[in-house]
Amino acid sequence: MSTADTALLVAAVACALAAVVALAAIYLIVQVRRMRRGQRLLLGADQQDLVEYAVGLLARVEHVEDRADAVERGLAGVTARLDGVVQRWSLLRYDALDGAGGRQSVSLALLDGAANGVVLTAIQDREYARIYVKQLVAGESDVELSPEERRAVDEAVGS
Numbered sequence: 554m555s556t557a558d559t560a561l562l563v564a565a566v567a568c569a570l571a572a573v574v575a576l577a578a579i580y581l582i583v584q585v586r587r588m589r590r591g592q593r594l595l596l597g598a599d600q601q602d603l604v605e606y607a608v609g610l611l612a613r614v615e616h617v618e619d620r621a622d623a624v625e626r627g628l629a630g631v632t633a634r635l636d637g638v639v640q641r642w643s644l645l646r647y648d649a650l651d652g653a654g655g656r657q658s659v660s661l662a663l664l665d666g667a668a669n670g671v672v673l674t675a676i677q678d679r680e681y682a683r684i685y686v687k688q689l690v691a692g693e694s695d696v697e698l699s700p701e702e703r704r705a706v707d708e709a710v711g712s
Contacts, residue, residue, distance in 0.1 A: 639663045639670065643708035647701050649676045660701045662709040668692035672702045 649658035657677035
């Protein structure tokens with residue numbers, strides 16, 4: 554084989570390799586364009602790559618988690634405050650004294666969620682009125698409750 558034949562063979566192989574590399578380059582360019590088009594569809598026009606998008610998304614998720622934690626803390630505070638407010642009540646009107654008429658006496662039970670609170674009783678007569686206040690802890694008083702007061706407390710606890 555002569556030098557000219559060898560040179561021709563090397564040139565032919567080089568041309569074939571150049572054609573293969575050109576085809577591979579064209580294939581890769583088409584793939585990159587498809588990927589970028591899909592990326593623009595996914596990310597929108599203002600983002601340039603997935604890493605930047607992922608970092609921005611992570612920052613937004615962390616912000617939402619911080620806000621959710623703040624809401625949970627606020628809700629726990631509100632729940633704690635609501636446990637001590639009047640949640641149950643009962644009003645019972647009755648005639649405490651014979652001949653008073655008009656059911657002017659009243660017992661009012663005001664309780665929180667744990668049945669703590671007060672029972673207020675106003676006994677009315679034609680000449681006088683008496684008011685009694687008894688503290689309740691878990692629906693019970695350290696002072697004996699009248700039947701009407703007990704009924705008002707029981708109705709409040711049952712509601």
